[in-house]
Amino acid sequence: MSYYTVLGLTKEPFSTSPDPTFFFRSDAHAQALARLEIAIRLRRGLCLILGDVGIGKTTLARALLSNFPQEEGFTFHMIMDPSFESEYQFLVHLSRLFGVRAAYKSTLDCREAIEHHLFQSAVMEGRTLVLIIDEGQKLSMDMLEHLRVLLNYETNEFKLLQVVIFAQMEFMERVMRIKNFFDRVALKYILNPLDEAQTRQMIQFRLQSAGLTQGEDLFSLDAIQTIYRLSQGYPRKIALLCHNALETLVMYDRRIIDGPMIEELLRDESRWIQPVTSS
Numbered sequence: 187m188s189y190y191t192v193l194g195l196t197k198e199p200f201s202t203s204p205d206p207t208f209f210f211r212s213d214a215h216a217q218a219l220a221r222l223e224i225a226i227r228l229r230r231g232l233c234l235i236l237g238d239v240g241i242g243k244t245t246l247a248r249a250l251l252s253n254f255p256q257e258e259g260f261t262f263h264m265i266m267d268p269s270f271e272s273e274y275q276f277l278v279h280l281s282r283l284f285g286v287r288a289a290y291k292s293t294l295d296c297r298e299a300i301e302h303h304l305f306q307s308a309v310m311e312g313r314t315l316v317l318i319i320d321e322g323q324k325l326s327m328d329m330l331e332h333l334r335v336l337l338n339y340e341t342n343e344f345k346l347l348q349v350v351i352f353a354q355m356e357f358m359e360r361v362m363r364i365k366n367f368f369d370r371v372a373l374k375y376i377l378n379p380l381d382e383a384q385t386r387q388m389i390q391f392r393l394q395s396a397g398l399t400q401g402e403d404l405f406s407l408d409a410i411q412t413i414y415r416l417s418q419g420y421p422r423k424i425a426l427l428c429h430n431a432l433e434t435l436v437m438y439d440r441r442i443i444d445g446p447m448i449e450e451l452l453r454d455e456s457r458w459i460q461p462v463t464s465s
């Protein structure tokens with residue numbers, strides 16, 4: 187029997203995979219999704235969503251995919267990790283993703299085939315093609331240059347390809363140095379950590395999504411305050427602390443998690459961090 191069934195839950199509430207069913211929509215998330223939807227509908231080209239490690243970029247990317255209204259005329263593609271060995275491999279991957287069937291001898295051939303597909307799809311068939319790239323900080327300069335050229339491809343009214351890049355903050359500095367790329371960013375959005383109230387709401391939302399009865403609490407108020415203080419509102423850290431806390435709750439047959447339990451968990455965890463020793 188899993189630990190969560192003992193608590194009367196039907197699913198694991200604090201798994202750290204970016205599952206859209208556990209997506210807590212704070213005002214900031216709702217705003218980011220609404221602005222992305224508008225930019226995509228207006229076919230404005232390039233959107234950039236930035237945030238620190240574990241802030242929820244991949245989760246938001248999945249939420250964009252699963253929440254975008256299911257309408258005819260929109261085609262979404264996603265690259266989870268653009269660590270390609272060469273620009274050629276990147277373009278071949280893109281062309282396969284778009285369903286382009288052609289034999290190419292060079293990167294230029296490949297890019298032309300993609301451009302032809304974009305024209306066919308966006309202009310002739312009136313479709314909106316959206317490419318979502320996660321882990322955008324792994325895009326090389328060559329890949330960014332190809333994206334820039336593809337983003338340049340436009341009619342008088344709209345861009346033929348919509349690109350949404352989710353990346354760590356460091357990506358911003360790199361992109362700012364490529365002026366003709368940075369100029370093309372139609373939407374920039376930085377994901378910030380949750381505040382204390384949102385931390386509480388996220389914990390409660392995830393527990394209820396996993397089957398907790400409304401009105402029931404597994405975390406005391408001081409537990410939530412401690413989680414907020416220790417996680418600084420970073421969702422991955424919140425989820426990890428909550429997961430470990432629930433396991434402890436079941437292991438010691440307790441009823442509710444309090445602040446000292448969370449502190450103890452962190453003390454246990456910090457034992458794994460080796461102190462740096464000088465040789």
Ligand SMILES: Nc1ncnc2c1ncn2[C@@H]1O[C@H](COP(=O)(O)OP(=O)(O)OP(=O)(O)O)[C@@H](O)[C@H]1O
Nearest residue numbers: 202203204209210239240241242243244245421422
């Ligand atoms: N809006 C949210 N609602 C509920 N849980 C969330 C939310 N955002 C993030 N999380 C939780 O935090 C974890 C980390 O989020 P995610 O993997 O999306 O972060 P990330 O910014 O992509 O991290 P990295 O920089 O390492 O790629 C997720 O697995 C999920 O459990």
Ligand SMILES: [Mg+2]
Nearest residue numbers: 243244320321
């Ligand atoms: Mg991620």
